Amino acid sequence: MPIVTINMVAGRDRAMVQDCLREVAKTVSRTLDAPLSSVRVLVNEVDPELWSVGTTLKSEERPTGPTP
Amino acid sequence: MPIVTINMVAGRDRAMVQDCLREVAKTVSRTLDAPLSSVRVLVNEVDPELWSVGTTLKSEERPTGPTP
């Protein structure tokens, strides 16, 4: 019955995020010995303008590559 | 002073969701003996493409009827 919430900066490729959802579900099921169908994973994509590391917004530090 | 957060798959009729908000506030107030005005209820509508049950995304299992 584990419920997983993943907060990440918005902007990643949708298929990449969905791969993450599925793989995290499998990892949690395997490591916690919980039935796969009992694991729920939710993603919360946060606007890079509304996420800061210290006083630096993610939108201010955004490299061209994939979001760290 | 209870604070309630309801995560649900996006796609429901807005009036239905607002009815849920109000009814949950009343239920919490009644059962916890807390003043109604002290209860806060927030809804987080999650994209069905970003919510998985096991390795199945809600967007992949979406029946035509109301969202389970």
Place this chain on the structure above:
Amino acid sequence: MPIVTINMVAGRDRAMVQDCLREVAKTVSRTLDAPLSSVRVLVNEVDPELWSVGTTLKSEERPTGPTP
């Protein structure tokens, strides 16, 4: 599939809290037309010393009666 999290100040009678859990699950199921077994409700009891309203801690304002 709604997932409800209720943050409340710790200190209430356990049976009262569990009644709240069950009644909220029924209310969400009814108002969202979602199967009862698909609704999850979690309670997070917060230490009154770690919850403030403005600059006043709940532990500083705690009346003898039931927690607001």
Place this chain on the structure above:
Amino acid sequence: MPIVTINMVAGRDRAMVQDCLREVAKTVSRTLDAPLSSVRVLVNEVDPELWSVGTTLKSEERPTGPTP
């Protein structure tokens, strides 16, 4: 390493919200004696139609002035 999440009703001026992000990061760093770069602050802007105080939606009580 503190992680701060601020839920607020959507509708405020973006620069005001970002000022809040930065100032909260500084306040947490100062008061917890934690390196500024270790503090993360995320803002979740909630639709006023999906946030209730008791049975009143924020969208129903919205004054013209800044959101309370």
Place this chain on the structure above:
Amino acid sequence: MPIVTINMVAGRDRAMVQDCLREVAKTVSRTLDAPLSSVRVLVNEVDPELWSVGTTLKSEERPTGPTP
């Protein structure tokens, strides 16, 4: 920079939970192409008496085996 929160019913073996933490961090890093050191994973162990599926508390359905 992904931040993962895992809500699970309290009662599992601590080493099992920590294995889950580490493996989820690796899975998120791999699938999101994010540096491993940028991934944070937090576990919230919830009292089975304060977690309901529908109107059934986890404490009422707890099998002898590992927690689902």
Place this chain on the structure above:
Amino acid sequence: MPIVTINMVAGRDRAMVQDCLREVAKTVSRTLDAPLSSVRVLVNEVDPELWSVGTTLKSEERPTGPTP
């Protein structure tokens, strides 16, 4: 009406944490032009054994000084 949740590793001095609560409430009130009494701040102290940065648990990296 902002609601702030601060996740931090457990172990800090309680008075330090409460100072953080109060100061964050004031900062949010000031920067968002929201009445102080409308701001709620909750702290969630997480067991250092249940918080990882990458694959390193906070309990494994804990210096003697104040928690980063």
